[in-house]
Amino acid sequence: MSRTSATQAVPAREQWTGQVGFILAAIGSAVGLGNIWRFPGVAYENGGGAFLIPYLVALLTAGIPILLLDYAIGHRFRGSAPLALRRAAGRVGEGIGWFQVMICMFIAVYYTVVLAWAISYFVYSFDLRWGDDPTGFFVGDFLRAADEPFTLEFVPAVLIPLLLMWVVALVVLGAGVVRGVQRANVVFIPLLVIGFLVLVVRALFLPGAVEGLNAFFTPDFSALADPGVWIAAYSQIFFSLSIAFGIMITYASYRRRRSNLSTPGLVVAFGNSSFELLAGIGVFATLGFFAFQQGVGIDDLESLTGVGLSFMTFPAIVAEMPGGAWFGALFFGALALAGLTSLLSILEVIVSAVRDKFGLTRAQAAYGLGGALAVVSVLLFGTTSGLTALDTIDNWANNVGIVASAIATIVVVMWVRRAGAELSGHVSALSTFKVGRTWRLLVALLAPVVLGYILIAKIVELIANGYEGYPALYLGIVGWGSVLVMVLGAIVLTSARWRHDHAKFEAWPPIEAPRREEVRR
Template structure:
């Protein structure tokens, strides 16, 4: 694999992985998942899921990728377990389905940047969202966003992905931090902080079946787990990099961005509305925030800054989602990377047209990914790492690491026992939720 591209530096890998993790899930979805699932109660479950489930699973993807030096599908064959390549195939499907609707939301972001410059959404935020969220404008913006994504991936790992994320990830932090400081001066901000940071344990106990699946799905989505992204990215790593240290940095930085997003969104909403919207639907972030921006001093400028951050976050994740199938096809067939990225990107763009025409279809894509595909992919991967690949992956985790063999032993048993139980339960709850939404079940089944 000496002819395969590699990261030019460890920082480049970390920023690329952070860029993949830091996306619309952190800034668009997280605050409104929090709002529609009990506020700080959801935050507690989400943080537990990130550190107790997400971090160990991320290390599992890292060791598979670096050990094999292959994409998400070929990695299993390279390790001698070709029959398990279906797990990588599931990850590729998850990436494809996600990008098909994710790019539509990325197109909304482009429309809102235009609206920030022209003041288009300042008069009637709801009407503006209705105009740009579905129909010809949405299709065109979706195509423009996909063109940006394709262009970056086509340039390659170092000249495209690494260079772009080195620019976008620091910009996300600077802009989000500045916005958080600005909105902290608003009257009513304190109420937003209280809602965000004061968990009601009773809410968790009363609605555990409703909170856990979206919280765990959100954790996996924001960490780019179950998509094969971290397998693909770590396949370009050298043996002297510490996977636990790199994974810790990625998880912490990703979580900080999600938390900072809450420190922007909730003070703004409470300063203007005195509360958060009851619905956490796909367009809530756009309509609620755009409406709030139209009523605060300097709101048009704040809105521009916020939606530029959102664009950087969306692109940093979309390029990783396109990289997964691109790496698979390029590795498997030897086709030119540029042509592969263009062809696959165009295919994804066509698949996303239905979601650009109907936000209801987009919502179903989102639910299927969060509540079915990601838990299923992560459960399968944890079973492979814990029970099939023997100890070779634990040995891989120790390479370049100062954490010691004790850490890898605990990690391996955690992957074997805790992760499958937790994710298996989450998957069952997610399937139940989908059946309820589809009208097949009248109400969730309560056990005990």
Template sequence: MTEQKKSEWNSNLAFMMAMISSAVGLGNIWRFPNVLYSNGGGSFMIPYIVSIFLLGISFVLVEYAVGFKFKRSIARILYSINEKLEPVAWFILIVVFLITTYYVCVVGWDLIYIFLSFTKAWGSNPDLYFTNSVLHSTDSISGFFTIVPVVLASVFAIWFIAWFIIKRDLNDGIGNVSKILLPILCGIVVVIVAFSLTLPGASAGYTQIFTPDWSALGNLDVWLAAFGQIVFSLSLGMAIAMTYASYLPDGSKLVDNAIIVAFSNSGFEVFNSIGIFSILGFMTVTSGIPFNELVTSGTGLAFVVFPQVFNTMGPAAYVIGPLFFLCILFAGITSVIALLEGVCYSISEKFLIERKKTATVVCIIGFCISIIFTTGIGSTILGIFDAFLNNFALLFAVLLECIVFGWIYKFDDLIETLNAHSTIKVGKTWKIVIKYILPICILGLWIQGVISTINEADTLSSIVMLILTIVVIVVPCIIALLPARNKNYYEHKIYSK
């Protein structure tokens, strides 16, 4: 069977909005403020900006160039470079898919909190409410056999929304949703930041961003934290940029687009942090709780600290609260559909399954896995998934892509592709970054992540990580060995060294 005509963005704006939407996610809203505060405050912006250029833009350019040049899925591209590399592509996609299964659950929690925020139903102890009333969390293995109905319903709702978007034509689905949700998301953030700056004690918070600890610049961990933030914030190594760029029409300005996307993403998270820090500054002044005890990362900030803040905010909380959780919902949904697109595209291209059927199968399998996180022990397993997949598997995927495209593939062809229509050009410096500097930085991050993951592992964590290790090794090999129904899949070898 032959493949159908490939989808294409109907405008560069659609591509840009989709790319920025994919980058702006939960990491921008609740991860960056903690990383910024914990690594020198204002002085962290120096390694952060260096990381944007050295790691962020450089790696995004690799994925743009590869996707745009070959107009194929990552699985087919790596097979074309060397047939032994196809399992590497499916390894990357399986890691991305597994990340999506628990990411959806976190977005589902947020959906619950949108409704709770209208009445502040979390009460006077948001921490206890989140753990006991929402998650029904337990450390006992028996919790695996207890489903939390509300969480299950919210997770199903997010998967259904993702399926409804991803099954549609590229521009009708991802394109239109990105054009709608991204401006609304940015508008909500502007309202929240503007309001937060009027709160008593706001300056006690936002000045943290502009108060540098210069001694932190000599700490290697601070630089690794900056590199890590860029990896997670721009979704590097997840084949999103490669997939989206493969839908671009000829004549696109790839370098210009990459710079705009990288700085739009970073601008969003820095601007958002001003609002987050201002609100936490207000909390410090009104409650007397030290600022460093409020600045946490992830679910603790969103579902515990901020409900505490809203409890002290007065009537305004009934507006700002829902807006805050709505902001997280929109950022989460746009990221989920971006994560799924690369997986669906690779499956569709190899096995010639139409988009709607592929999206349906992928979402059903994803939902079935997500059910694990809706159990009483689900939040614990989610934490294990997150630690393993982000600290070990995802960074390893980025490292593999650097090796494949920097050392195995004919790299100079990518330079020609990027410079063909771009206003800003790249040259040998970029080549040196991809071949030498970037792999060293990623290797350092990966080693640090592996050590921290192993050191913090208990018996349950070790079992779950062993199962995940087997899955991310065996499943990609099986998919790679399955014969393609697309008769063109094995043709048109790409030149490599």
């Protein structure tokens, strides 16, 4: 037992009411902004229809295996990321868990800003306020983007919806796992799917939609010989499923002891991919219409991914299409709902972790710590310099922080602590199908090799070429500095004393029989 002044075990965890609640919450986390504004462009730029081949391979060989790893850790060791990883892999594991919490803190403070933009544009859709120059409106009239790297000149059009989104998110979190997070997802996910289906059907009947779909689906099989296409597929799967930064560990810890793990994992993974495919159809049908209206090809359009696609290209499309106001409202409403369900999962990682370690009530964690994050969010991203800071922190948090977190988790849990047999036995004992040696090989060998390549390539690129032409000093402070703060925060939080005794815990079911069975295989 570790040295601690506490004598009581960590209090019992809240629980989802059932499998449907968990699945909807997990899908709500996985389906986010990246499904709508990242996947279509990545697929188009990496072989079109042919990209679906490496995408499916990546889903089966890395996405689902790592998703099940997160489920197994969270469900078996019954805790937030720091607590579950402490029980699974000791003090080093706890440090990795806190690193994941720090990543979520950084993501939360800027992710909320994008939701604020989406809410504003939802309102703007009804009078097409961006006029004939959506790009100029977004950067100038709306964001009032400044050249200075940091300003305290607040933008009311961003500040007001930003505060509103924080209030909504914290109220939901404060209500609890079932009455807050689960209920929100039970309402928001069906609304998101229905709204996006209406949007897609409308897009399919626009002039030029067929040409857009042809551009999206026409396969370029020669692209499959390019290793970069395969890396892009693994990257997309990895970032899309909300794995390796505490979310699925936390959500799985709220499941009842006797809960099926594999079937929900497949439902979440394929549900997320299905939504990405649906988003690709809707986005490229709409882009086909825009290209038709402009008399150009899809290749000639600008901003096919990310912020540019959502807040520059799509408003321009909406301004030209019949019934554009309602189409725009549907699009930005869907963007806000998808982002909100993901934001709730990101914040729940933070709330769960501080509650486990410091014995806070849910209200103290949600409103106290969440309120502090809201202040940081307003100061950094509610100003005229917010766009540059958001772009920079997002790049480092996702492409460096999360990938490094995944590699560290796999190495410590699977290699150092050799917990693969225990975790595969846990999944097998509670699932409709068993996972064994093949699963362990995919998680322990293939995943870290691919992720290691992605991480090294990204670090080399950032060091050699910088990012988006931003000054090197700014990138050093805001980009690399963000990662440094994550690491230091993890060290400090790991060093803090536990309010309760995390070692007063018994994993269930017993692992001896599953372990021997797996070894015989």
